[in-house]
Amino acid sequence: EVKLVESGGGLVQPGGSLRLSCAASGFTFDNFWMHWVRQAPGKGLMWVSRIKGDGGMTEYADSVKGRFTISRDNAKNTLYLQMNSLRAEDTAVYFCTRSSTMGYWGHGTLVTVSS
């Protein structure tokens, strides 16, 4: 069974940093692109970033480029999102999801950026 479990969310001040993790199981992790998608409170879904199976290619939404870094540890079957220079508008539930077809999602982890 495919499982994706996010962690690392919490309350952080504007300008602060946070690292999210997504533990994957039930599939061959390094065979798949992995994505982060976020959802601000009461709003729709927004794609954030993606990383190739071998970690050799990454892409970002313009709104997070230069502030967020996606990475993965294939030995640990874990996806990461390092978020720096956080802003109030980054407040959202962050989901990890497998491949661009997004057939599998985690439960999400809430990031709140507020003073």
Added chain:
Amino acid sequence: DVVLTQSPLSLPVTLGQPASVPCRSSQSLVHSDGNTYLNWFQQRPGQSPRRLIYMVSNRDSGVPDRFSGSGSGTVFTLNISRVEAEDAAVYYCMQGTHRPLTFGGGTKVEIK
């Protein structure tokens, strides 16, 4: 970026009646490989999104057959043949043909 427009924002439906959720793209979603990467997701309150349909019309395992997807090019539709109470949710279309991936704004299906 490709803009996916979902209108209306809210769709009141009667139990047992059909419903259609439209999604319009700002450009063709036909990929250079010939496939069209348009998916539909259901999100119930407090839950993660769940994929219902991939590549326009392929129903995911476990999805009731009252759900179907259709369309081509820039116009797509999620159809529910007979709405049940559990179908009350927000439905999102998403395109994976062009980068960056983009989602529609969602249509909330509400039971009258």
